[in-house]
Amino acid sequence: MVVGAGPAGVAAALEARRLRPDASVVLVDKAAFPRDKACGDGLGPHAVDELVALGAGGVLDGYPPIRGLRLRSPGGMEVAGDPARPNHVVPRAVLDARLVEVAVAAGVELRRAGVRRLEQHDGRVVVDGELTARVVVGADGANSAVRRLLGAPSNPDRALAIAVRGYAPAPAGRPEQLIAWVAEGWPAYVWSFPTGTGVANVGYGLLRSRFHGDRAELHRRLRHLLPGVDPDPDSLRAHHLPFSSFRPPPGRGRVLLAGDAASLVNPLSGEGIYYALASGRLAARAALTAPRDPVPAYRRLLGRALGRHLRHAAVLARAIHAPALAEAGLGAAATSQEMFDTLVELGLGQARITLRLLAALPGGLVRARSATRGTGSTPAGRTR
Numbered sequence: 001m002v003v004g005a006g007p008a009g010v011a012a013a014l015e016a017r018r019l020r021p022d023a024s025v026v027l028v029d030k031a032a033f034p035r036d037k038a039c040g041d042g043l044g045p046h047a048v049d050e051l052v053a054l055g056a057g058g059v060l061d062g063y064p065p066i067r068g069l070r071l072r073s074p075g076g077m078e079v080a081g082d083p084a085r086p087n088h089v090v091p092r093a094v095l096d097a098r099l100v101e102v103a104v105a106a107g108v109e110l111r112r113a114g115v116r117r118l119e120q121h122d123g124r125v126v127v128d129g130e131l132t133a134r135v136v137v138g139a140d141g142a143n144s145a146v147r148r149l150l151g152a153p154s155n156p157d158r159a160l161a162i163a164v165r166g167y168a169p170a171p172a173g174r175p176e177q178l179i180a181w182v183a184e185g186w187p188a189y190v191w192s193f194p195t196g197t198g199v200a201n202v203g204y205g206l207l208r209s210r211f212h213g214d215r216a217e218l219h220r221r222l223r224h225l226l227p228g229v230d231p232d233p234d235s236l237r238a239h240h241l242p243f244s245s246f247r248p249p250p251g252r253g254r255v256l257l258a259g260d261a262a263s264l265v266n267p268l269s270g271e272g273i274y275y276a277l278a279s280g281r282l283a284a285r286a287a288l289t290a291p292r293d294p295v296p297a298y299r300r301l302l303g304r305a306l307g308r309h310l311r312h313a314a315v316l317a318r319a320i321h322a323p324a325l326a327e328a329g330l331g332a333a334a335t336s337q338e339m340f341d342t343l344v345e346l347g348l349g350q351a352r353i354t355l356r357l358l359a360a361l362p363g364g365l366v367r368a369r370s371a372t373r374g375t376g377s378t379p380a381g382r383t384r
């Protein structure tokens with residue numbers, strides 16, 4: 001059984017049916033689909049690879065690849081270019097409903113219920129006193145009830161972000177994603193992610209430990225930091241992002257945690273959909289190959305697939321508390337397409353801190369400082 005029908009839950013359910021076509025897989029969610037989810041809606045290339053591997057590549061239909069990406073440092077330096085592979089932006093109200101449809105078409109049973117109780121005994125997990133399963137995957141998001149029921153602690157504020165998103169008319173011209181680090185609430189950033197259909201997802205996010213205001217203050221900062229952008233007030237929605245710099249055990253007994261429930265959000269970029277899809281897929285694999293004791297198998301699979309990358313992202317996320325590192329990183333990204341792609345991959349995929357990246361940082365800082373010196377202006381250093 002899978003609790004939560006977001007990307008992590010659907011990936012677990014689909015992978016279970018793919019590996020064992022006769023498996024009975026129940027997918028439980030408290031919401032009726034389509035439902036909205038506060039998110040930037042950005043899908044990096046690795047998330048797309050996961051969707052394709054799950055046989056769900058069609059969920060992107062009607063949302064063209066967004067090739068351009070512009071990064072801005074807190075000091076105002078900009079680097080723009082086309083990453084090696086494009087991103088996609090699909091509103092979660094659309095993406096998640098499509099994913100659930102794919103799961104149901106693959107033979108997954110969808111049920112609507114909010115899970116509140118779990119008991120493990122006699123080699124079985126009993127959910128809410130009525131449903132029985134050999135293994136349960138808890139994929140119920142950032143406020144996971146399953147994680148709480150396992151007794152795992154929630155993320156401390158230093159490893160938790162809060163972000164608000166809204167929808168606004170997309171800027172004219174070639175669609176380009178904008179990620180701008182901002183000094184207000186540092187380390188913090190705003191984004192504008194056009195969907196390619198005339199709309200842009202816009203948002204602002206920062207560490208929970210750096211934010212002491214209320215919802216109105218989040219909305220004010222979003223408007224102030226993205227001047228000229230006018231999000232529809234009804235579309236403004238905020239939510240927490242549990243960063244992978246603090247992770248609970250990946251499960252207990254016959255219950256596994258995947259996606260946000262397992263704190264699998266990149267602490268550098270706030271990206272979580274790729275890790276949700278990958279961890280859901282791996283949880284299903286562990287559940288089917290080692291149903292009596294799936295946690296060790298799952299821990300191994302997760303470590304092999306994501307461990308080193310998430311550790312490197314956590315190191316950089318800590319280091320970036322010094323704004324000079326963000327300047328140096330962008331300065332380095334401006335020197336070559338390879339450096340640009342390395343930086344993008346650290347936020348969106350699988351890359352690691354390389355010696356070449358470290359060696360490029362001092363020169364990057366000099367470049368960034370001279371680009372913004374005196375004027376604080378924003379010369380765009382195109383990587384191509």
Ligand SMILES: Cc1cc2nc3c(=O)[nH]c(=O)nc-3n(C[C@H](O)[C@H](O)[C@H](O)COP(=O)(O)OP(=O)(O)OC[C@H]3O[C@@H](n4cnc5c(N)ncnc54)[C@H](O)[C@@H]3O)c2cc1C
Nearest residue numbers: 004006007008030039040042115140141163259260272273
């Ligand atoms: C503002 C914001 C912007 C973001 N931008 C991006 C981005 O651009 N790109 C990116 O990759 N990531 C982004 N993220 C992170 C991304 O949204 C999450 O990492 C991703 O949604 C995690 O997927 P999931 O399946 O683990 O959880 P979710 O998508 O949260 O799904 C959990 C599901 O569980 C259900 N549920 C919850 N509790 C229960 C219960 N007790 N019983 C039954 N069902 C339950 C919910 O209804 C929901 O459908 C952003 C997050 C925020 C907050």
